[in-house]
Amino acid sequence: MKAALKAPQSISKWYNSCLQKVVHSLGTGARSRTIMIFLDKLDSTIADLPNFRKQQIYRAIFKSAYGSWDEVTSLPLGLRAQLSDTIPLAIDSKLIFSGDEKTVKALIRLDDSQYIETVLMKSNNKRNTICVSTQVGCPMKCAFCASAKSGFTRNLSMGEIVAQILLFSRFLKSDDAKVTNIVFMGIGEPLLNYENVIGAVRLLNQESTLNLSPRRFSISTSGILPGIERLAKEPGLEVNLAISLNAAIDKKRDSLMPVNKRYPLKRLSKALKKYFESTKRKIMIEYMLVKDTNTFKEDAVALRHFINDTEAAYVVNLIPMNDADCGFEALSKDEIFVFRDYLKRCKISFFQRAPFGEDIGAACGQLATKEHI
Incomplete structure (x- = not known):
């Protein structure tokens, strides 16, 4: 059980490190931006994650077509929080x-x-x-x-x-x-x-x-x-x-x-x-x-x-x-x-x-x- 609990924390740490590189490259306004920035840097952004996490993220964005990371319950809560805070799935639009x-x-x-x-x-x-x-x-x-x-x-x-x-x-x-x-x-x-x-x-x-x-x-x-x-x-x-x-x-x-x-x-x-x-x-x-x-x-x-x-x-x-x-x-x-x-x-x-x-x-x-x- 202890090992299982540590896994999300470890993933969150790896992911946060990767995200910080992207945020730095985009400038201080990156946190308010949308999925459009994320898509251009998707592979490099999640490069340090295990393959199964990368697959989950791809599936959430493209196949499940989620509009919020909160919906992606297959991801650890900590990672969802990181994603929601740093690279939201929002698309600013009017139909x-x-x-x-x-x-x-x-x-x-x-x-x-x-x-x-x-x-x-x-x-x-x-x-x-x-x-x-x-x-x-x-x-x-x-x-x-x-x-x-x-x-x-x-x-x-x-x-x-x-x-x-x-x-x-x-x-x-x-x-x-x-x-x-x-x-x-x-x-x-x-x-x-x-x-x-x-x-x-x-x-x-x-x-x-x-x-x-x-x-x-x-x-x-x-x-x-x-x-x-x-x-x-x-x-x-x-x-x-x-x-x-x-x-x-x-x-x-x-x-x-x-x-x-x-x-x-x-x-x-x-x-x-x-x-x-x-x-x-x-x-x-x-x-x-x-x-x-x-x-x-x-x-x-x-x-x-x-x-x-x-x-x-x-x-x-x-x-x-x-x-x-x-x-x-x-x-x-x-x-x-x-x-x-x-x-x-x-x-x-x-x-x-x-x-x-x-x-x-x-x-x-x-x-x-x-x-x-």
């Missing part, structure tokens, strides 16, 4: 629900008082998809996207990315549900924060965390060629790639997406061709339907030529324009049917994205962190 309750938007305050938004989309087939942000603000300046209005502040850390998924894991737990899919399609350009995005994917792919297959992840890019080339060479990571194309005529894409001036369509199609040759993974082509801009017959023909140039397996995802207060209008249902007919005549494979969360500013192109907590 906003759509009228149909299929979409939940979370406004998250980061440790430096910056804000991001992330979205849970619940489908009838028990598919729970998290739309994750990768940057505070966005540098891409796409004309149809509300995220561009706030400008760019910084990249998110890996911990700040993973915390978005953990927040909704905790929320879904109350319905005995789990996160099934993750799409990097929120605020920011994922391939400009490559290391932290891939780090988050690899962490959540681990058996000790969410054990999500890489094929459950989708990365959407505006067309950052160095990132696409790097992703093609990423070992053992069969994630899905989506290209936010939105126009297959350079002049039109220049006006909608300034990135096209640096990486024009010809270079983009070559990069996608190489990506497909290397990965054999189907590429999703995202196409926002913007009234009087990119939905004419010539646009469908140009899209067919672009697809031919890529020589890749593909599917086009049509996205009806959402109200993002950017000066563009959405197509009517009849106008969408006309463009769909153009695509059919060009023998282009496509599907139309289901609407999620437009009434709460959570749909594609609407995320803008207008609210604060």
